Amino acid sequence: MHASASRRSANPPMEFPCIDKIESRQRDLSAGPEPTYEKVVTGYSVYSHPEPFVCDHGGLLSNFEIAYESWGTLNSDKSNAILIHTGLSGSSHAHSHAKNTNPGWWEKFIGPGLAIDTNKYFVMCTNVIGGCYGSTGPGSVDPATGKRYATTFPLLTVNDMVRAQFHLLDHLGIQKLHASVGSSMGGMQSLCAAALHSERVGRLITISACARSHPYSIALRFAQRQVLMADPNFNRGFYYDSVPPHIGMKLAREIATVTYRSGPEWELRFGRRRRAPDTPPALCPDFLIETYLDHQSERFCLQYDANSLLYVSKAMDMFDISESVTRRLEQQRSRAASELSANPDMQGSAVNGTVCMNVNEQPQSKTGQSDLETDAEIMDDLVKGVKNAMQPTLVLGVQSDILFPVKQQKEIADILRRAGNKRVTYYELDAMYGHDTFLIDVANVGAAIKGHLENTIDP
CATH class of the missing domain: 1.10.1740.110 (Rna Polymerase Sigma Factor; Chain: A)
Structure with a gap:
């Protein structure tokens, strides 16, 4: 053996307690x-939707469940309901209550006299489909197989999540929301609800979100x-x-x-x-x-x-409120629903692609992201996508947000105004907390929300 081969290193090996852990x-x-x-969050109610639910990309859920929680009292004509939409990993537990006294993720924003005043409003929050806190998601049992879906779960869109939420509202007899409120992915859902179900949303609040996901966040x-x-x-x-x-x-x-x-x-x-x-x-x-x-x-x-x-993060990546994208998704879903209607035996299978193996074979319309489109065409497509969203609107952004920069909040406000909405309020906060400002800055975010919700202008 060569003499140098038997020598020990002059330096001791590094220790790696983090790897040991x-x-x-x-x-x-x-x-x-x-x-x-499911045990991370408790005390929620469950809405069970017994009918097949065809997703935008053609996948099928033979049924689904939505976990939701509520605070306050629904008035006699059911006109004081506020739907809060969550971020990517959010649960329905936005605020504490008798069945779950743990603080919720928006604990200081919801309650008597607070930004979202439960003395005035019936406040609801859901766990989105695709999630894991009580709503149907990849970890749920597929009734067709008796085993968890795992990655046979169908691809979802933000639009799918919102459509499922409106089935819950139908079940509760709520025809029109006082407001749709959301931050981050919740802001995407809130904008989607106002654009696609405009007649059922009285006010819109979108915080630190976007009208379409941009390359950096993707x-x-x-x-x-x-x-x-x-x-x-x-x-x-x-x-x-x-x-x-x-x-x-x-x-x-x-x-x-x-x-x-x-x-x-x-x-x-x-x-x-x-x-x-x-x-x-x-x-x-x-x-x-x-x-x-x-x-x-x-x-x-x-x-x-x-x-x-x-699944949920991919739905965020695909979000785009443009008219061409919305139309394409509706067409895909319609074709899959037609195939399901013609082949009812398929209802027993929720495997991704089984129902909709041909939904993407038709030529696709423009998606708003093509290199062949000009900025003006992309903006025009976005404007058309929100043409029905004429509600009093609050758009809130944070200057230190790197995930959803204020440029994207300005884009939301701009397309709504260009679509004809004359009641758009845009605020830009100079807070240091970045994207999480909507969770932390109770004074400024809360005041903006409270002011918009209690504005007496008839929406």
């Missing part, structure tokens, strides 16, 4: 039961899905009887968390401070910002279903 967690998951996401969500699907335990989505893709979910959440906050806030909270400044630097979490990301992602990764993250 992950490996320990993996062993625990291998030995124990799988996460039960890229960020794509990166999250890629690291999730690269987890060895992902198994193409069929992980429910085994170890869940814990590592992939953790990394995906770390990427997401970077996009939810802002540099100025982190500069103030963490700066360049290290967890243990008197110790040598480490490749595991070392700076305080790194320990924060590690903690937040670890806490989240077993509280939300990985498949729901894939």
Whole structure:
């Protein structure tokens, strides 16, 4: 043996306590039961829709359920209802109540005398279809097979989510909402509800959202899905009887968390401070910002279903309120529904593509994203997409938001005004909290919401 080969390195090997922790967690998951996401949120009501539900891309749910919670009292003519739409991983638990006293994700915004005043309004929030907190999603049991859907679950659109919500409103006898309110993906849903069900929405509030997903946010969500699907335990989505893709979910959440906050806030909270400044630097979490990301992602990764993250985030990517896109989706759904009607035996199968194997064979109309279209044509398509949304509207953006920049909020306000809506109010907040401002800035966001909801102008 050559003399140099027997020498020891002059440097000791690095230690990796973060990897040790992950490996320990993996062993625990291998030995124990799988996460039960439905137990993360409790105390909700469930609406069961017994009829087949054909999705925009042609997939079929033979039935579905929506988890929802409510606060306040519905008045005699059912005209005081407010529907709150959630972000990507949001549950129906926006506020505490007797059946679930834990604080909700919008706890300080909802309640007697607050921004959304439960002394005046009957307030509702749902978990979207595709989610994992009580509504039908990839983790639900497919009645055709008796097994969880996993990735046989059909692709969804934001429009699908909203159509399902309106089935719930029909069930409750609510013909017209006082307001449709949402932030982030919820803002997409809120805009969609106002544009596609305009006669049933009295007021519109959209916060930190968009009229169409732009390449930057699509890229960020794509990166999250890629690291999730690269987890060895992902198994193409069929992980429910085994170890869940814990590592992939953790990394995906770390990427997401970077996009939810802002540099100025982190500069103030963490700066360049290290967890243990008197110790040598480490490749595991070392700076305080790194320990924060590690903690937040670890806490989240077993509280939300990985498949729901894939499906719901993809629906966000595909969102585009343009007239041509809406028309194309309606045509696809109509063709799939016709095929279902002609072949009723297909109702027993909810496997993605079974019902609609030919829905995309027809030439597609413009999608608003073609390189052959001019900016003017794209804007005109968006304007036509909101031509029916004439409600009093509040559009709220945050200057430090990197995920849904204020440019996209201005675009929403602009297309609504160009469509003829003369009651559009646009606010731009100079807050340091980034995209998560809608969760944190109770004073400013809450005041804007309260003012818009209580405006006495007849919508």
